Amino acid sequence: MQKAVLTGEIFTQGDIAAAEGALAAGCRFFAGYPITPATEIAERMAYRLPRIGGRYIQMEDEIASCTAVVGASYSGVKSMTATSGPGVSLMNETIGLAVMTETPMVLVNVMRGGPSTGQPTEASQSDIMQAKWGSHGDYEIIALIPSSVQEMFDLTIKAFNLSEQFRVPTFVLADEIIGHMRERLVIPPEDEIKIVNRKKPTVPPEEYLPFKADADLVPPMATFGEGYHFYATGLTHDERGYPVMDDAAQLALVPRLCDKIRKNVDKITEAELTETEDAEVLVVAYGGEARTAMRAVKDARAKGMKIGLFRPITVWPFPKEQLKIAASNAQHVLVAELNYGQLVGEVERVIRHEIPVHLIPRVCGSPHSPDELMKEIRRRID
Amino acid sequence: MARTEIRLGGLGGQGIIKSAVIIGEAATIHDGKEAVQTASYGPESRGSACKAEVIISDNPVDYPLVLTPHVMVALSNDAFHKYKDDLSEGGIVIIDSDLVKAGKIKAGVQVYEVPAATTAHQVLKNPLVTNVVMLGAFTAISKVVSPEGMRKAIANAFPKYKDLNLRAFDEGMQLGQEAMEKSTQKK
Amino acid sequence: MTTTPKTITEGEHPILDYIRRDRLPHIFCSACGIGTVLNAFANALRSLNYDIDRLVVISGIGCTGRASGYFAADGYHTTHGRAIAFASGVKVANPDLNPVVISGDGDLFAIGGNHFIHAARRNVDMLVLCINNFNYGMTGGQMGPTTPDSAITVTSPDGNIEHPFNLVSVAAASGAVFVARWTALHARRLTKSIEKALQKKGFKFIEVISPCPTLYDRYNRHGSGLDVMKKYRELSVIRNFTDPMKAEIDYRTRIVCGEFVDTEKPEFTDLLAKQAETLQQR
Structure with missing residues (x-):
């Protein structure tokens, strides 16, 4: 094997x-x-x-x-x-x-x-x-x-x-x-290699409520064939998993589905900050485009420019606290992405017009070259 | 070693991408350097323009695409003409002289001609190993990867046809040496 | 003299052990055929002393889509049309589980039609019980892939002009190893077919023609639920092993019922296991 x-x-x-x-x-x-x-x-x-x-x-x-x-x-x-x-x-x-x-x-x-x-x-x-x-x-x-x-x-x-x-x-x-x-x-x-497995129920089947969450807002999960005889549905449901069509059920379920992520943002989000401490110009880039940005930032630093790179590794939920730290000395934030402007909206939400947020979009099928990106940055901040 | 950019160009089916992967594996796994390999190709599996690139460096490679290749290996006329002007000052071009007719090239770029297709066909009796003959010539001429590393990577890439491909590589190394000698004589 | 219905207490009804008692009363209309089919399914489980722990009841969306919520087994209510795709995931991931899909004609053959034919083609071990009431009940009685010629529905108010599917023919052509059709009238024969299918490995399909007295049968002036059942008795003929292509279903002439296909073919997860075993020994 x-x-x-x-x-x-x-x-x-x-x-x-x-x-x-x-x-x-x-x-x-x-x-x-x-x-x-x-x-x-x-x-x-x-x-x-x-x-x-x-x-x-x-x-x-x-x-x-x-x-x-x-x-x-x-x-x-x-x-x-x-x-x-x-x-x-x-x-x-x-x-x-x-x-x-x-x-x-x-x-x-x-x-x-x-x-x-x-x-x-x-x-x-x-x-x-x-x-x-x-x-x-x-x-x-x-x-x-x-x-x-x-x-x-x-x-x-x-x-x-x-x-x-x-x-x-x-x-x-x-x-x-x-x-x-x-x-x-x-x-x-x-x-x-660190491995995390889903929480399993600790109660006997007759006491198991498949959608009753623990304090972390996540319910323990039984699986088919274990004798729990539970039911799950795409309909709004109660803790038993049964469909319930009233406001209370929707209110008990949907906010929890969102909050189990929103309230655990600090446990989930990850970002990489490169040369951001004194950065007056902050580039935000991710994925393949971040490789270009890394090179452009290194080249510009070598020439004395106070520039840094913020690379979100988690995009959802968005690492907004990390971005705030990275942008703390920035006078310009530039979002370079291989689209016509998507994550820039989230960056703007975090920066809240306190400093200018510029989009450097790219819609064709390859990343910017480092020189192209630097030109685009210059064009927006000079 | 500073960032060295290599571009291989030809047609789909010539083993262009496979060749680039072998160079990348030799550089990283066997020579202990860093490398990134990328490729671009059309929707056709065979016959369309095909380009593969490898960047080799002692340090981690950030921007993954080739900007000004130091080395170009061309297995089709189209590839040669399309990319010849991109080469960096002092760059080298290695062409399969059976498939490519070298045209004018900018000053400071050295062209090496290797009869890979005929060698594969007549000496090795298998036209499929043309790309490996070219890899041998590339190794001898460019010196960006070690022959030992390349031999290991080739053996890994063709487990069933290891011997044939290693012979093709050796023939290519020899042709590379000869091409270099010829070019020195010219000078 | 008026009688009040007795409250259901434990041990009274033979199928109660197989039912989620806390979900009763169910949502189905009186004289709807879904109840009959669920009853037949529970009776089949009981008479086979079926291993409930290994059973997963899965359904899609619609009136029949609610079926999975009434059994005291593991159950999952998927999105519209996806029950069979879900069941394939269950069976392939854990071949010890036995998925049973109970869903309606629109769910399984319109939005879910592609999943049906491909699971049948692969011969993934599952039982699919299709309750065919010729229309979309839960959304108010629209036409669907089984609505007969000229039938009136709220989206074919001037008569249906589409050619309907013959479900048993689709199932047989797609590769199902067991194919049967009954009406809601044939409770005992249906139960027997379910028992047979539950003991057989592969993709099994049973169609059950069911009254929809609230919508389809009302729009088409078929009378009460009882009238529809009487009509089933009048129209149905049992022709086991007839060619499913010829198993007609016509409310004006006859409804051909029976077990049409009962054959053997290597099952998908068995083949996967066999192949994996060979590969792992290499």
Whole structure:
């Protein structure tokens, strides 16, 4: 039998790193549908899962894939799917269901250009807002954005851990650059990988209320086949899981679904601050574009410019406290993203017009070059 | 080693991306350097323009794409003409002289011609190893990766056809040496 | 003399052990066929002494979609049309579980049609019980994929012009290993078919023709629920192993009932397990 954790060093793609991260996190079920530029994840899972005692199934579409993942997670198996924007558009129905029934699961979205079929083989970061509220209704999810092949691995593990801890569908929002590029991936020994598993009920079945939350606002989760005989529904439900169509039930449920994330923001969010302490110019960039920004910031620092980089690793919930710290000496904040302006709205909400927030959008399928980015920055601050 | 940018260009099906992956693996896993490999290609699996890039450095690579390649390997006329003007001062171009007709190139860029396709076909009796012959020439001429590292990466990449591909690599190294000698004579 | 209905107490009704008592009374209209089918399903569980811990009852959206909430087993109420996709995830992730999908004709064959044919094609082990009442009940009686020719619904007020699906034919053509059709009148035969299907591995499909006296049967002037049941008795003929293509369903002539397909084919999760075992030994 193959090992689930391939400890060692390989030179590999971001997509493969996400698959290996999932396996290292304990994922043993994958359902998916082929789509560029995420297919390599499915291919890797189709090859690896049966060899380590897991299961892969290629479904008839992304709706089915996502729904099968919810079914598998409820059957007690850590589960994942991977797709790109068009697939997420279809999965959004089930993402809402997963939110409502508090299903731990991971979705990798390797973002490509849109809208619609868009540019399948080109990079983009235009599904940032889709990840947040693509499905209908009030809810909060978690989304992490990797900037390297190593982070594809590390953040996929983290995504599983967060989704298990908070019983919430969690995105790894990669872009095509990170998904398809190859770098060194270091897979640590199995016993050095931190794994979080969902809380299990501690009461006997007759006392179990499947949607009664603990103090952390997360209910313990029984799974099918354990004898708890519980019921879960996408309808508004009470602590028993039974449909209830009154205000009290909605009020008891929906705020908790949001608050279990909002009130735990400090436990969830992560950001990387580079040279921000004295930075008068603060660049905000993430994913593949952050690699450009890092180079541009280093080059400009070498020339004496007081410039820093804020890289959100968690985009949802947004790491607003970290941004405030990073921007504390800034006179300009510049958001460089591979879209026509998405995360800039969240940055503006945090900065609140105290200092100018500039958007540096890029809609074509590759990141800015460092020189291009620096020109764009100069044009806005000079 | 400072940031060294390598671009490989050709047609889908020539093993352009595979070659770039082998260079990246040799650089990182076997030579202990840092590397990033990227590629761009059309929707066709075979026959469309295909470009793959590798950046090798002693330090972590931030910006992952090639700006001004130091080394270009061209396996098609289109790739040669499309990218030849991007090369950095002092850059080198390695072409498969069976597939590419070298045209004018800017001053300070050295072109090396390697008959990889004929060698693959006539010496190794398998046209599929043309790209590996080119990898041998690339290793000998550019010296950005070690021959030992490349041999390990090639063995990993073609477990079933290891011997054939290692022979192709050695032939390519030899052709690379010869191309360099020729170019010195010219000078 | 008036009688007050007796409150249900433990041990009285034979199927009570299989029902979530705290969810009664149920939401279904009187004379609706869903109750009959749920009763038949519970009776089948009881007579087989079925392992309830391994049962997962799954449904989609609609009147029948509420079925999963009434059984004292693990249950999940998916979004519209997705019960079979969910059940596939359950079965593949944990082959020890036995998913049963109970849902309606619109849920399973309009919005969920693609999942139906592909789960049948793969032969994923599950029982699908489809309660076919020829319309969307929960939303007020709209036409759907099984609404007969010329039938009146609120979205075909001048008569339906679409060609309906013959569900048993769809199921058989898609690869189901067990295919049966009964009406809500055939409670005992239905129960037997459910028992048979629960003991068989693979993708099993049972269609149950059901009255919708509140909507469909009212719009089409079929009379009361009892009148509809009488009509079922008059129209239905039992033709086991008839070609499902020819198993007609016509409220003017006849409704062909019976078990049409009962065959063997390698099951998907068995094949997955077999392949995985070989791979792991390498």
